[in-house]
Amino acid sequence: MIFKDKTVIITGGSEGVGAATARLFADAGANLMLVARNKKNLEAIAEELRDKTKVEIFAMDVSDADACIDLFKKSQFEFGRIDILVNNAGYHARGMVEDVEAAELARVVDVNLRAPVMLSRIVLPYLRESGEGAIINVGSLAGRTPVPGSAIYSATKAGLRAFSLALAEELRGSNIKVGLVSPGPIDTAFIMSDMNKVSDITFSQPMSTAEEVAQTILDLCGNKINEKTMPPISGFLATLTYLVPWIGRQMRPVLERKGQRVKKKLKAEARERATAEGD
Numbered sequence: 001m002i003f004k005d006k007t008v009i010i011t012g013g014s015e016g017v018g019a020a021t022a023r024l025f026a027d028a029g030a031n032l033m034l035v036a037r038n039k040k041n042l043e044a045i046a047e048e049l050r051d052k053t054k055v056e057i058f059a060m061d062v063s064d065a066d067a068c069i070d071l072f073k074k075s076q077f078e079f080g081r082i083d084i085l086v087n088n089a090g091y092h093a094r095g096m097v098e099d100v101e102a103a104e105l106a107r108v109v110d111v112n113l114r115a116p117v118m119l120s121r122i123v124l125p126y127l128r129e130s131g132e133g134a135i136i137n138v139g140s141l142a143g144r145t146p147v148p149g150s151a152i153y154s155a156t157k158a159g160l161r162a163f164s165l166a167l168a169e170e171l172r173g174s175n176i177k178v179g180l181v182s183p184g185p186i187d188t189a190f191i192m193s194d195m196n197k198v199s200d201i202t203f204s205q206p207m208s209t210a211e212e213v214a215q216t217i218l219d220l221c222g223n224k225i226n227e228k229t230m231p232p233i234s235g236f237l238a239t240l241t242y243l244v245p246w247i248g249r250q251m252r253p254v255l256e257r258k259g260q261r262v263k264k265k266l267k268a269e270a271r272e273r274a275t276a277e278g279d
Helices: 016-027 039-049 065-079 102-130 151-170 200-204 210-222 232-243 245-278
Strands: 007-011 031-036 055-059 084-087 133-138 176-183 227-230
Touching: 007 016, 007 065, 007 102, 016 031, 016 039, 016 084, 016 210, 031 039, 031 065, 039 055, 055 065, 065 102, 084 102, 102 133, 102 151, 102 176, 133 151, 133 210, 151 176, 151 227, 176 210, 200 245, 210 227, 227 232, 232 245
Parallel strands: 007 031, 007 084, 031 055, 084 133, 133 176, 176 227
Antiparallel strands: none
């Protein structure tokens, strides 16, 4: 797909994978509508990219249904068309289910599943009006195999995967592509800012960069693939442990020990960087 002068809406667009995706689309000449709750962060990435392309921002909570409608109205008004929606915004309340407040669990569902469903539904008439388009959802390998300590997060990503694949079937034969990228751990603040709360098993897997995930998002807009897992070895393990749960239970202690070693190393490196910056 040629992205020049196309309009791309990216939720969670102020940092991490969302910001990396915005940079790649900007390099390709696409118009950008960047969405996040933090207006200051949105303004920073928008200012960075405005030398390359047209950028607008919309500060909102993606779980707000009325704001979702306003988002598309503003995008249509500013750019005259909407071509691609990237559902990247995510939220995690880590911990065992009984240890996390019910309101926090509900927010995970609202942001990770309810919001992408709403946004995908609302954008469809705009994509049909443009004649073609794409909806790309950012899932997780946690949606392909249950992760203890991330039960609700896993559930939402599994639901997002099912929704994405079903919607792709509903739109088969149209010019609207639905794609899903399911990465393992990504080297962003989403997990790196508070490693103590992240499960050890998460760090047992190879880590992707935000730029690698962003490139996959762009690729999914134009290829015939409905889902891309990354890295491949982690995708294989996630599928295997889902299909044969006892293998996952046997592997878990080994993977957790590996993850503990990796986490210890990463925390030591973070302390060294903090010390160096302080000097």
